[in-house]
Amino acid sequence: MNEDRFTADLADMFSHRRKDVFTGIGDDAAVLDLSLPGDQLLLAAADQVIRNIHFTPDTPPELIAKKLLNRNISDIAAMGGTPTHALLTVAVESLQEDWLKAFHMGLAAEAERYGIAVIGGDLAHTPNDLVATLTILGTVPKQKLCLRSNAKSGDILYLTGTFGRSFQTGHHLTFTPRLDAAQALAGTYTNAMMDVSDGLAKDLSRFAAASGVSVKITTDLPKRDGANDEEALNDGEDYELIIAVPPEKSQALERSGLPGKLGLTRAGIFTGGQPAGTIIYHEQKIQEKGYDHFYEN
């Protein structure tokens, strides 16, 4: 099954559009225009973590909860938004009260840090696995909204943080979502961002494809502890941001000192002249082999 094709089919299937749906399936979060005060839009995204896929049987429950919340916060960050509320569901094969308490306390503590209210959910028994899902709501002023389809030919590519070996280093459990960087940049320097969770090559290609451009990486990729290029491009679970900055704003951004403060790498340039979604790195087209998780948002 080809993930991106299946997602496109789903987006068609769910194309019933209420007038209040600003952006539906296909970005890091859905965007609703409910006529909130202050020209704010409502954001909504859902994501899950699964035992033996996203964590191991011995991962502490607090870290599982933290990961679940933070990968959702990363989606809201990528839209330029602020997370506000969350709903949790847990399906677990054996209902051990100690484990559940630790998991929920971990979630509560992490939510508190971000001022997110956990407002509901469901806890149920499942025969074998452990699946936890979280739906996050957030808000963004219309002028700050960032979409993956908003990059233009000539825009400069920036990346937060480093890439590769997220599982091996534990980054996938302990990362801090790039909310601060996103909020500093959204609306001022960019309206085009995307969360990197399935691998930089895969997600950068999707970002470029959604914007109808290709991208040339012009620097060595910023890599996490000992990762090589292959790992940086394909490992996934980075929870970093792809950011497209128009050239005139890029000059202002460089002068602002924010790239150093936020740990941004100026990594390349978006261009035309190639099929949309093409990535050129070290003068070669790269093939992405990132993690297929079928569809998301």
Added chain:
Amino acid sequence: MNEDRFTADLADMFSHRRKDVFTGIGDDAAVLDLSLPGDQLLLAAADQVIRNIHFTPDTPPELIAKKLLNRNISDIAAMGGTPTHALLTVAVESLQEDWLKAFHMGLAAEAERYGIAVIGGDLAHTPNDLVATLTILGTVPKQKLCLRSNAKSGDILYLTGTFGRSFQTGHHLTFTPRLDAAQALAGTYTNAMMDVSDGLAKDLSRFAAASGVSVKITTDLPKRDGANDEEALNDGEDYELIIAVPPEKSQALERSGLPGKLGLTRAGIFTGGQPAGTIIYHEQKIQEKGYDHFYEN
């Protein structure tokens, strides 16, 4: 593990209250006051369906999707609201494209019937099980909002539909959520409703307890195809509504002809004088043995 105590602990754990949280964990849906136009409140609820718990391996995927959506719609209905948007996550052990297409098409068709936009979600692999979750959003004018804590001593108990043998009869897969009845009654005849999903005795007891009253059932319970009293009280998966109507409004309701049109049973009266949550049926206190699914909303 005692479900209701654990839920109370969670509600405490997640008691971080944003000012915009009107009602958090503990009702059929959370209620947010985001200053929407027309004095509308936003509703949000999440629920899941799990193979070998909520359906069997041979249940057609369209019916699984229909059940998942409709049990969430039932939660929005019980608040007096209108469902608007949904986010879906699916965790499944083998990604058979045919099954997934049928499931998603079933969801799309049922969502379309209700004018609900499916705006996002996530599809991922899990080693053994099949878990699908849905978060539903909805709206309700403040004046129509129905809470399980709003019943008063002296209010009349009404029930929609019939109870018991939901699994045996297939009702749990094919039911129509009581959106029409709820919308006809909310704000006009009642501001106290609750969805019955864990068994009438358990949910009626929770409803009465949340309102600080007890309840006396004064009629034979309306029963589904051949169910006995025990089954009607405890089987669960009914997706009917408990409704408390103040006595003066009850007279108007009876005159309106709505009880016949909506299939309501006038089933009893809420009273004081017993510990909150007590249910008297055929002059005896009943013990509820409904389905424990740990927590919900």
